[in-house]
Amino acid sequence: MATAGAFVSTLQPSERAKAAGAPVEVDISSLTPGEMRTVEWRGKPVWILKRTPEMIESLKKTDADVADPNSKRTDFSETPDYALNEWRSIRKDILVVVGICPHLGCSPSSRFETGAQPSLPDSWQGGFLCPCHGSTFDLAGRVYKNKPAPDNLQVPRYMFEGDNKLVIGKDEKGEA
Secondary structure (H helix, E strand, C coil), X not given: CHXXXXXXXXXXXXXXXXXXXXXXXXXXXXXCCCCEEEEEECCEEEEEXXXXXXXXXXXXXXXXXXXXXXXXCCCCCCCCHHHCCCCCCCCCCEEEEECCCCCCCCCCEEECCCCCECCECCCCCCEEECCCCCCEECCCCCEECCCCCCCCCCCCCEEECCCCEEEECCCCCCCC
């Protein structure tokens, strides 16, 4: 049995292949509403956020405040067709974005608490703050107007294999 296990493990992508862009599989079954997990893909942090119903509802409140609410700009990257919606994802409850600010490559921090806070507006609905130059992003990774970041956070190609298995770096069209 140990031999079979060793053989099966050789079928997984090597660390070198993962760094070059091999798809990454993530089990999200233990992710609870309001929780975010970070995984690595192509040497970059990818955030997987399981949004609560309140987080999803807040996106309507930020539509007028974000620079590109429908992800039509392509300054930084193209958004996959399945994420050209208000919540920028396949499923409303699961956000998948690359956690790198398109301004200078910093990694924003999560600020899920709503309301007035230092460096954030009084009407803050939750989202992400890049501490380097003050760019803010809502809970769909959409950049607020008049911020240094030129674009929304990148949505990588991804797909679901069942309800709780996410594959980052590949979609149902087979595109990477």
